[in-house]
Amino acid sequence: MKTALVCGAGGFIGHHLVKRLKKEGYWVRGADIKRPEFSKSAADEFRVLDLREAKNCVKAVTLANGQVVDEVYQLAADMGGMGFIHSAECEIMHNSVLINVHMTHAAGTLGVKRYFFSSSACVYRDMKIGEPEMTEAGAYPAQPDNEYGWEKLYSERMAMAFGRKYGMAVRLARFQNCYGPEGTWRGGREKAPAAMCRKVAGVPDGGEIEIWGDGTAVRSYTYVDDMVDGIFRLMHSDLEDAVNIGCPQYVNVRELVETVAAVAGRKIRIKSIPGPVGVMSRNFSNGRIETTGWRSQFDLRKGIELTYPWIAEQCRKAGLAPG
Numbered sequence: 001m002k003t004a005l006v007c008g009a010g011g012f013i014g015h016h017l018v019k020r021l022k023k024e025g026y027w028v029r030g031a032d033i034k035r036p037e038f039s040k041s042a043a044d045e046f047r048v049l050d051l052r053e054a055k056n057c058v059k060a061v062t063l064a065n066g067q068v069v070d071e072v073y074q075l076a077a078d079m080g081g082m083g084f085i086h087s088a089e090c091e092i093m094h095n096s097v098l099i100n101v102h103m104t105h106a107a108g109t110l111g112v113k114r115y116f117f118s119s120s121a122c123v124y125r126d127m128k129i130g131e132p133e134m135t136e137a138g139a140y141p142a143q144p145d146n147e148y149g150w151e152k153l154y155s156e157r158m159a160m161a162f163g164r165k166y167g168m169a170v171r172l173a174r175f176q177n178c179y180g181p182e183g184t185w186r187g188g189r190e191k192a193p194a195a196m197c198r199k200v201a202g203v204p205d206g207g208e209i210e211i212w213g214d215g216t217a218v219r220s221y222t223y224v225d226d227m228v229d230g231i232f233r234l235m236h237s238d239l240e241d242a243v244n245i246g247c248p249q250y251v252n253v254r255e256l257v258e259t260v261a262a263v264a265g266r267k268i269r270i271k272s273i274p275g276p277v278g279v280m281s282r283n284f285s286n287g288r289i290e291t292t293g294w295r296s297q298f299d300l301r302k303g304i305e306l307t308y309p310w311i312a313e314q315c316r317k318a319g320l321a322p323g
């Protein structure tokens with residue numbers, strides 16, 4: 001039986017990835033500084049560990065028999081949506097880089113064979129609306145728009161360097177925005193799709209919600225099952241260097257709100273307020289991940305249909321939905 005460590009298994013994508021690895025027949029250890037918030041982990045073993053500490057990274061990769069896990073999926077990070085990325089630069093750069101420094105070192109030096117790292121579309125520069133598709137090579141010369149992107153770029157390079165030195169197969173994914181049930185939906189770390197679902201669920205039909213900026217910023221939003229499928233295929237492919245994973249459908253923030261409102265069956269008015277919008281546009285090639293046979297199975301409407309009811313239910317339970 002293959003063994004895997006999922007770092008960040010208490011978080012959104014890690015929690016879903018654990019379920020997928022169990023379906024694939026793995027023995028799975030989850031590690032995170034906290035347990036999953038909304039449902040029990042499917043991991044065979046869950047360790048609450050602060051992965052900023054080197055000794056905890058060694059504990060995380062080492063099995064009871066003294067051997068190391070076959071595969072490490074590194075998704076632990078101090079992260080959140082644009083609001084968090086712009087207000088917590090120091091925490092992001094300090095905490096996430098420590099996790100990555102110690103985890104790549106532990107995995108490389110102890111002999112892990114395959115290592116996955118979750119990078120981000122935030123490594124790329126801002127793009128103009130309508131610019132032609134950018135491939136992975138477009139990350140250089142580097143000009144990320146925020147410190148989160150710089151940390152990811154550095155950690156990508158570190159993982160590759162440890163891979164070269166220790167003969168560890170490293171796989172790097174650059175994720176687009178990811179959403180789905182059991183993702184953070186309030187508290188300041190939530191991303192745009194979850195925030196919009198919460199806002200729409202929180203007002204009656206005909207109500208008004210606030211968005212940051214004028215709503216013209218273009219993004220792709222990837223449903224979590226598509227993301228997990230991309231991670232699994234990439235990890236078992238021979239694709240070296242970074243690989244984009246994201247839904248090929250690009251929408252602006254107003255279209256995101258309209259999709260949520262349509263799924264909720266509500267008419268919603270939008271009010272623009274100043275806020276950290278992030279880059280103006282994204283448009284990335286999925287050509288590399290598609291060589292693995294991966295295709296996005298969830299367009300925005302389908303993904304929101306699976307996500308909105310879950311967030312609306314959380315709002316109801318928290319007393320945040322209109323009566």
Ligand code: NAD
Pocket residue numbers: 007008009010011012013014031032033034049050051052074075076077078079080095099118119120121174175176177178179184191
């Ligand atoms: P998440 O915040 O839900 O999960 C990250 C997990 O890391 C959390 O459970 C957190 O507790 C854990 N963590 C933080 N500090 C830790 C520490 N010191 N020790 C151990 N665990 C620690 O985020 P997510 O959305 O599941 O993202 C997973 C990965 O994918 C991250 O690396 C993130 O940067 C990347 N990513 C996510 C998106 C997205 O849209 N969700 C987009 C691009 C990249």
